[in-house]
Every structure is written in structure tokens, then in C-alpha cells.
Amino acid sequence: MDTLQHLTTGLAAAMSLQNFSFALIGCILGTLIGVLPGLGPAAGTAILIPLTFKLDPTGALIMLTAIYYGAMYGGTITSVLINVPGEAASVVTCFDGHQMAKQGRAGTALGIAAIGSFIGGITATIALVAVAPPLARMALSFGPPEFFALMLVGLCLITGLAGRSVLAGIVMAVLGLLIAMVGIDPVRGAPRFTFGIPSLYDGVGFIPVVMGLFGVAEILLTVEAPYRQVISTKITQLLPTREEWRRSMGAIARGTGIGFFLGLIPGVGAIIPTFVAYVLEKRISKTPERFGQGAIEGVAAPESANNAYANAAMIPLLTLGIPSSPTIAVLMGAFIVNGLTPGPFLFKERPDLVWAVIASFFLGNILLLVLNLPLVGLWARLLRLPYQYVCVGTLLFCVIGAYSLQQNVFDVGVMIVCGVIGYGLRKIDLPIAPLVLGLILGPFLEKSLRTSLEMSGGDFSIFFTRPLCVTLLVIAAVVLLASALRLPPAQVREAAND
Amino acid sequence: MRRGWQVACVCLLGVFGAALVTSLGYSLSDALGPGPGFFPFWLSLIGAVLTGMILVQTGRSTLLTDGGIKILPTRQAALQAGSVLVALTAAAALFEPLGFRLTMLPFVAGLLLALGARSPLAIALCAVAGSFGVFHVFFYWLKVPLPIGALGI
Numbered sequence: 001m002d003t004l005q006h007l008t009t010g011l012a013a014a015m016s017l018q019n020f021s022f023a024l025i026g027c028i029l030g031t032l033i034g035v036l037p038g039l040g041p042a043a044g045t046a047i048l049i050p051l052t053f054k055l056d057p058t059g060a061l062i063m064l065t066a067i068y069y070g071a072m073y074g075g076t077i078t079s080v081l082i083n084v085p086g087e088a089a090s091v092v093t094c095f096d097g098h099q100m101a102k103q104g105r106a107g108t109a110l111g112i113a114a115i116g117s118f119i120g121g122i123t124a125t126i127a128l129v130a131v132a133p134p135l136a137r138m139a140l141s142f143g144p145p146e147f148f149a150l151m152l153v154g155l156c157l158i159t160g161l162a163g164r165s166v167l168a169g170i171v172m173a174v175l176g177l178l179i180a181m182v183g184i185d186p187v188r189g190a191p192r193f194t195f196g197i198p199s200l201y202d203g204v205g206f207i208p209v210v211m212g213l214f215g216v217a218e219i220l221l222t223v224e225a226p227y228r229q230v231i232s233t234k235i236t237q238l239l240p241t242r243e244e245w246r247r248s249m250g251a252i253a254r255g256t257g258i259g260f261f262l263g264l265i266p267g268v269g270a271i272i273p274t275f276v277a278y279v280l281e282k283r284i285s286k287t288p289e290r291f292g293q294g295a296i297e298g299v300a301a302p303e304s305a306n307n308a309y310a311n312a313a314m315i316p317l318l319t320l321g322i323p324s325s326p327t328i329a330v331l332m333g334a335f336i337v338n339g340l341t342p343g344p345f346l347f348k349e350r351p352d353l354v355w356a357v358i359a360s361f362f363l364g365n366i367l368l369l370v371l372n373l374p375l376v377g378l379w380a381r382l383l384r385l386p387y388q389y390v391c392v393g394t395l396l397f398c399v400i401g402a403y404s405l406q407q408n409v410f411d412v413g414v415m416i417v418c419g420v421i422g423y424g425l426r427k428i429d430l431p432i433a434p435l436v437l438g439l440i441l442g443p444f445l446e447k448s449l450r451t452s453l454e455m456s457g458g459d460f461s462i463f464f465t466r467p468l469c470v471t472l473l474v475i476a477a478v479v480l481l482a483s484a485l486r487l488p489p490a491q492v493r494e495a496a497n498d
Numbered sequence: 499m500r501r502g503w504q505v506a507c508v509c510l511l512g513v514f515g516a517a518l519v520t521s522l523g524y525s526l527s528d529a530l531g532p533g534p535g536f537f538p539f540w541l542s543l544i545g546a547v548l549t550g551m552i553l554v555q556t557g558r559s560t561l562l563t564d565g566g567i568k569i570l571p572t573r574q575a576a577l578q579a580g581s582v583l584v585a586l587t588a589a590a591a592l593f594e595p596l597g598f599r600l601t602m603l604p605f606v607a608g609l610l611l612a613l614g615a616r617s618p619l620a621i622a623l624c625a626v627a628g629s630f631g632v633f634h635v636f637f638y639w640l641k642v643p644l645p646i647g648a649l650g651i
Contacts, residue, residue: 050640053642181538185534388613389624399586403644412590427569458531
């Protein structure tokens with residue numbers, strides 16, 4: 001009953017003219033980011049954070065979350081029309097979506113993707129409403145050792161699943177944690193790694209680093225290999241035929257379930273649910289040979305999984321303060337920029353904000369369906385925009401975003417350096433996701449470790465005498481061990497570095 | 499690919515080594531427990547050891563073959579990527595002395611030209627929109643502080 005009351009209040013807040021406008025603008029911008037190849041949701045969300053600097057936190061977060069799932073939604077259009085995923089999670093949609101477009105069924109592919117995404121998103125949000133409050137209440141009983149262990153699990157999952165080498169994943173996470181140590185020590189107040197540079201006293205800004213690693217690096221890669229032109233296809237008949245509906249409904253239901261449950265696990269990343277949903281459909285199909293040749297289930301299942309994941313991935317962030325992927329880490333950064341720390345205390349201290357944001361997910365999914373079905377032709381036309389203009393526009397936003405957070409040119413420099421580093425890492429296939437997660441979780445991880453050790457007078461046994469903490473540490477160890485033994489399939493490991 | 503990983507490992511070893519030495523200058527523990535140097539010290543040490551292991555593995559492994567993947571860009575691509583970096587660096591240097599609008603006007607126009615845009619009208623329109631237009635939207639509508647230069651523009 002309490003939850004329903006909160007949800008009703010949240011819906012009222014989300015439906016206010018101001019917040020509705022923010023959700024609408026966020027959905028449009030997000031879809032635009034998803035549509036434009038070479039600009040992923042992490043970079044897109046990061047570069048649009050400056051738009052929200054002067055908004056109230058509720059409006060800002062409604063807009064940024066709308067950008068996030070709008071981008072997840074919009075990536076489908078490029079996958080279908082030019083066989084280039086607008087964002088990593090849409091890779092799987094290319095397999096059958098583009099084949100459908102080649103057969104003159106682009107409209108049906110985009111239509112079923114929009115419908116599947118809508119069903120996946122709405123179902124996951126309903127489940128989020130049911131799951132989040134009890135999980136947040138449970139997390140309130142966690143002490144610093146449990147939070148330390150929990151963050152370690154998240155880092156291990158991201159690290160273990162990212163890239164071709166688990167060692168490289170750990171090193172990148174350690175590098176992220178180390179960069180997070182720059183600035184004033186959060187416990188004692190002593191400066192560390194500041195080298196007398198005043199701009200470093202507040203630490204290395206998360207936003208400039210993310211804009212560099214994702215935004216600038218992405219542009220450097222794009223100018224090196226510009227994306228292809230859209231194929232000429234007329235988008236007609238968005239709604240599937242009766243037979244296509246029959247084939248798609250089960251796929252959408254299974255995709256939604258897979259996306260939701262994998263979204264609950266920190267570190268899984270957006271692409272794995274889509275792969276799992278696709279593989280499952282192919283396995284259970286009586287005609288698996290149709291997959292890769294334009295099977296509608298091959299679009300419906302991954303798209304539903306993608307959006308169910310996007311909404312479910314907000315659960316670990318909102319209830320435990322653990323970001324599941326780099327994009328969610330960027331959203332966590334946006335919470336922090338607005339003076340809010342995601343986690344169980346947010347439910348207690350700012351229920352108005354949390355529930356307005358959750359309620360806006362319902363609104364956003366409806367808005368996205370409206371934007372995606374009738375306006376799909378318009379989005380497709382945007383693909384004809386020459387890449388030079390997209391690159392320069394993105395760089396312009398990156399400069400504004402890096403500068404305006406602290407009005408410091410030093411941050412623009414940090415962004416440029418990180419852009420070069422990100423470009424290099426992408427070229428040699430070193431994972432960036434663990435670095436970003438390490439950077440955002442670093443201060444929290446250190447604080448909970450040191451507070452735990454202060455509680456025990458420096459005795460590390462505090463981590464091994466609390467049952468929940470031990471369980472979480474064992475999970476972290478098992479995840480790393482399994483990854484080191486290369487148990488997750490290669491495609492999953494390489495794809496997880498979204 | 500293998501050479502790329504080796505170069506990256508050497509760079510990382512340099513970073514972790516420097517961080518390790520620097521962190522020794524902070525106290526590792528104090529009366530209340532771990533000190534400011536505790537976390538950085540252990541992170542640097544772990545990072546350095548693991549990077550060393552990757553370096554050894556990379557030397558022996560057959561997994562990191564080039565596999566036809568071209569790491570170094572073509573001359574044309576390198577020039578374009580270089581022009582992006584030069585433009586960004588110049589913009590960062592001139593941002594505060596010249597102000598947002600006067601910096602971004604040549605930034606947008608120059609970068610579009612460098613990346614291969616050829617329509618003078620489109621370039622001019624984008625440059626004005628990307629400098630004066632964007633400034634107006636962010637500064638006046640969104641209240642995001644952007645620099646105004648010495649000339650008051």
C-alpha cells in the first residue's frame with residue numbers, strides 16, 4: 001500500500017508539465033543519440049549532463065534517465081537500416097533486423113522492435129516497483145563491510161566479463177580506483193596525488209573523464225572509419241502480420257524475462273541479455289535456419305531484453321548504489337553532480353525524487369512508443385546527416401560539459417587526455433568499462449573499507465566474521481575465478497565491454 | 499595487437515610505479531586505522547604486479563595476434579584525428595581569454611573543413627549556430643556559465 005501511495009505521488013510529480021517536458025526532451029535526445037552511429041548511450045548521456053545543470057534534481061534526473069533509455073531504444077534504427085548498431089546492445093538486432101530491411105520489411109522490423117521494447121520496458125518497470133522498496137529496506141541494514149563486499153562484487157562482475165583477459169580487466173579497474181584517489185582524502189582530509197595543482201584538490205572530475213573516454217575517443221574512431229550510408233528502403237507497414245504477431249509474442253515474453261533478471265546483476269552489461277535472448281530463441285525454434293535470414297523473433301526477443309534490462313539495471317543503482325554498466329555509472333555521476341548519492345538512503349531521504357524518477361519510466365516508455373512508431377521515418381532521415389556535422393556537434397557538447405561543471409579549463413584538458421587514452425585503449429581492445437566503474441566506485445569503496453577497518457581497529461577479520469559479507473566476498477571470488485578459467489563464452493566476454 | 503598491449507603495459511607500469519613511490523610518502527596507517535596512503539599503496543602494488551604478469555603473458559601468448567586488425571590509422575585518418583586534437587587543444591587554450599563565442603566560431607568552421615565538409619553556406623551556418631547560437635541557449639536559457647572573453651564577447 002505504501003509503495004502504491006509513493007508511486008501515485010511519483011506519477012503526479014512526473015506528469016507535471018515541467019517534468020513531462022523534461023521526459024519528452026530526454027526521450028527525443030536519447031533516441032537521437034541512439035540513432036546516430038558512433039555516439040553510444042554512455043557518451044550521449046555524459047555530454048548532455050550540462051543541459052541539466054540548472055534544473056531541479058528531479059527534473060534533471062527524469063531527463064537524464066529518459067536520455068538513457070531513449071538511446072537504448074534508438075539504437076535499433078541504425079541496426080536495421082544500415083547494419084551498424086547505434087549502441088552496443090543493438091548489435092544482435094543487426095543479425096535479423098537488417099536482413100528484414102533488405103527484404104523490404106524494415107517497417108515491420110522497426111515496429112516489432114518498438115513494441116517489444118515497450119512491453120519489455122513497462123514490464124521491467126512494474127517489477128522494479130515491486131522489487132526496489134524491499135531491496136532498499138534490506139540494504140539499510142548493511143554496514144560498511146557489506147557495502148565494501150557488495151561494491152567488490154559489482155567490480156568483479158564487470159571486470160570478469162569485460163574484454164579478452166581477466167587480468168587486463170582487473171588492471172583497468174585498479175587504474176580507475178587509483179585515479180579516484182586523486183584529491184583530498186575523504187577520511188583524513190590529506191591531499192593525495194595533487195602535485196600542488198589546485199585543480200586536482202577536488203579530484204579528477206568524473207564527467208570530463210567519461211566525456212573523454214567515450215565521447216572524444218568515439219569521435220577519433222569515427223573520423224578514422226566514417227559510418228556507412230543508409231540503405232534506400234521505404235518504411236511502410238509498421239505493424240506485423242497476424243503470423244508475425246504469433247511468432248513474436250513468446251519471444252517478447254522470454255526476452256523481457258531474460259532482460260529483467262540479468263539487469264538485476266551488476267556488471268552484466270546491456271549486450272549480454274540481448275545475446276542470451278537471441279540464442280534462446282534460436283535454440284527453441286523449430287526452424288532455426290531462419291535466424292540470420294530475417295526472422296522476426298530475432299528482432300523481437302533481443303529488443304525486449306534490451307529495454308527490460310535498461311529498466312531493471314536501475315534497481316541495483318537505486319537500491320544499492322551499484323552501477324551495472326558504464327552508462328549507469330554516468331547516471332550515478334549525474335546523481336552525485338546533483339548532490340544525491342544513489343542507494344538505500346535515497347529511498348529514505350528523498351522518496352519524492354526516487355518515486356518521481358521511477359514513475360517517469362512508465363511515462364518515458366509510452367513517449368518512446370509514440371515517438372518511435374509514427375516518427376520512425378523522420379529518425380531514419382537523420383541517418384543521412386553527414387558524419388562531420390555529428391562529430392563537430394558532439395565535440396562542442398563535450399567541451400561545454402567538461403568546462404561548465406566547475407568552470408575550469410583544466411577539465412577540458414583532462415577530457416582531451418582521456419580522449420586520447422580512450423582511443424588507444426579501444427584500438428588495442430583493452431576494456432574501458434572496469435576503469436569507469438573503478439573511477440566512480442573508488443571513493444565509496446575506500447570509505448567503506450577504511451570505516452570497516454576503523455570499526456575493527458585495523459583487524460581484517462571483520463570481513464570474514466559477518467555472514468553476508470563473507471557470502472558476497474565468496475561470490476566476488478567465484479566470479480573472478482570463473483572468468484579467469486574462461487567459463488563465460490568468448491562472445492559474452494568481449495561483448496560485455498559496452 | 500601484441501605490440502600495442504606491450505606498449506600499454508609499459509605505460510601502465512610507469513603509472514603504477516610512480517603512484518607506488520608517491521603513496522609511500524603518505525602515512526599507511528595511523529591511530530584510527532588505515533591512513534591516506536593505505537589504499538593507493540595497495541592499489542599501485544596490485545596494479546604493478548598484475549601489469550607485469552600481463553606483460554609476461556603477452557610475450558608468450560598466441561592469443562594476441564594481429565588477426566588482420568589494423569591498429570595504426572591511415573595517413574588521411576591520422577591527419578583528421580590529429581586535426582580534432584589540435585582543434586580541441588586550441589579551443590581549451592583560447593576558451594577563457596577569447597570567450598566561448600570567438601573560440602568556437604573558428605573551431606566549428608575549421609574542424610568541419612578539416613573533416614571534409616565542403617559546403618561554405620552549411621559551414622558558415624553551423625559555425626554561427628555552434629558558437630553564438632549555442633552560447634545563447636546555454637548561457638541565457640539554461641543558465642550554464644560559459645566564458646566571456648576580454649573583448650566582452
